[in-house]
Amino acid sequence: MNAITPDPALARQLVLANRILHARGVVDGFGHVSVRQPGAEEVFLLSCSRAPALVETADVGCYGPDGEPVGTATGKPYLERFIHSEIYRARPDVMAVVHSHSPRVIPFGITGQRLRPVFHMSGFLGSGSAHFEIRDTVGDSDLLIRSPALGKALAASLGDCACVLMRGHGSTVVGGSLEHAVYRAVYTEVNAGLQASAMAMGAVTYLTETEAGLAAAANDAQIPRAWALWRHELAL
Secondary structure, X not given: OOOOOOOHHHHHHHHHHHHHHHHOOOOOOOOEEEEEEOOEEEEEEEEEOOOHHHOOHHHEEEEOOOOOEOOOOOOOEXXXXXHHHHHHHHOOOOOEEEXXXXXXXXXXXXXXXXXXXXXXXXXXXXXXXXXXXXXXXXXXXXXXXXOHHHHHHHHHHHOOOXXXXXXXXXXXXXXXXXXXXXXXXXXXXXXXXXXXXXXXXXXXXXXXXXXXXXXXXXXXXXXXXXXXXXXXXXXX
């Protein structure tokens, strides 16, 4: 694949996405977010291996369908870039991917509990989150998605869901745009906290699939409102 440079406007949005995810407690020194390059569907933009809150536009590079750099090197790549490349390969509808270790989500992955929508803002969870067990693919490991084969297995576990929980690791959330994926990542963490609290109190009444679908459609039209607030809070 010929060398390609990141779309400048989208690279700036990707920097903002990293900052928002950090400010909302979804990522800390670890985690990453990517987005497809306009007009080059096999190419995605991703920062080099930096803490999300420190990402600058100069850190953003282009990667190809196998997770390989396809433009000017921006620094050491994220080890787990194959999360992104293999999900993009498997899901043409996905335009952005967020991988995180958000703390309120972790307990669901390690107990095998699905995240299910408990309020309208998390309607995108539909009938529940998917679950990825890395032992089924590679046995004992460091739990990191460090190869295309593991990325492919993760993408298969994700299926048509918006979120896949990764036992002992974290989660990966997808969306139809960068803003969409960030919104979903933020409210996946919020839903996890609310669901855990509700489960401790007793039986939980979850949204039905129909309710979840209707709520998701309504909220998708309002994402610019949340994005504008999050940007304002960062004074960017």
